[in-house]
Amino acid sequence: MLGLSLGEKQFIKGGIAQDLRSDGRKRLTYRPISVETGIIPQASGSARVRMGATEVIASVKGRGGEELSTELSVALQRCLLGGKSGAGAAIDLSSLVVIEGKICWDLYIDGLVVSSDGNLLDALGAAIKAALSNTGIPRANVASGASGDGQPEVDISDEEFLQFDTSGVPVIVTLTKVGKHYIVDATAEEESQMSSAVSISVNRQGHICGLTKRGGAGLDPSIILDMISVAKHVSEQLINKLDSEIAAAEADEEES
């Protein structure tokens, strides 16, 4: 809990009501986002995302380590994994298949919060999207004639890598409701004044891939529907911004 005086609280709430937040942003403006990819050489793919003072790192690897705090990881799972049947998932799971029904890649995604100044879920979502587009899975060549019942032999190439199609990976937009209005990309100060928040993940087609209400007071159903349409609108800009940042980061990485 942040120690804010009554005056500071009023200042934050009043600013949001007037569409001018304490750092000069409008309600639906994100902080500047910076993306770096390929920062962890040991992982198959990795990215660092900064949004103001919030900084997170995501890595993708064949085998994983620690888990995120439950709430964040469950929310991310909900946004990325889709339904139980695999429909609506962020990544085409069939691209992980080496031999159908027998061998597949297990992807482990680890997120690390370096510094937290609000809006962690959106930042982690962005970092994962960047890390996935940076990920190369080694090409696996199946030894021919191993189609019998025995364990097939797989030769994993060290040089050839397969890239994922990450165009379907959604972005996460968290709308934080303060007073009567809602804002995107809330800082920790603003989050302390929230009455409720809804995280919505939207893909490029404008379809909702996941939604979680994150605590707080109840909301009228019509407000939720309005939030969904606002999130769709905001996500278009965010996806474009992220894609250009990711492309720039990858170009940087190749140069160096």
Added chain:
Amino acid sequence: MAAKAASTPTTYSPSPTTQKTKPSFFKNDNVDWVRPDGRGFHQCRPAFFRTGAVNAAAGSAYAEFGNTKVIVSVFGPRESKKAMMYSDIGRLNCNVTFTTFATPVRGQGSDDKDFSSMLHKALEGAIMLETFPKTTVDVFALVLESGGSDLPVVISCASVALADAGIMMYDLVTSVSVSCLGKNLVIDPVLEEESYQDGSLMLSCMPSKYEVTQLTITGEWSTAKINEGMQLCLDACSKLAKIMRSCLKEAASASED
């Protein structure tokens, strides 16, 4: 299955009810398939509630929706732990556990931590926390048998238990989920349907106040479909609230006699 039968198992285990492959009728959207328990797509399972399942608790409730059976007990308000900081509003502590025999395969309940935080979020908006400052209310939910839509049943049952314990609330919280199977939305899915679903939507609301306390969506949804799903859930929630209310009234009139 043929391969499984050939290898002789060392220990007996019942055949899992959830098959690995999708039955053909779920695939074809044009065929009018029948739900495993013969319900209509928009028809909920019969619900049963009873308060006072646990004597030691301040309030408790038992709920049964088809095969899904849960007990929720509420303790408190009682003094918060010494380590807790001073708070001028009360605290709510939720814990959901599965019995080891709740699922077809022993000890494979859903993620308990996830359920606990979801239950907390669904209830906190409805409870008047300022009526019990400095103290904590504990909500313990135990899933006796997992038969699908476990979390919605836990949430509804918990709000009945809270009412039984005399905790002040703005309204009862009711919760219903729908599953998306192909083009169809089925309400109150059973375990089998949940394992094939393309997406799910769970909504918890306060029907009299007409406010949503929790909403989670998984899978890919269009806005029109979300609208349809939410409306289905809201309608079912208000009907469910009537059943819960009548259960509470029955308990109250029985204790008067």
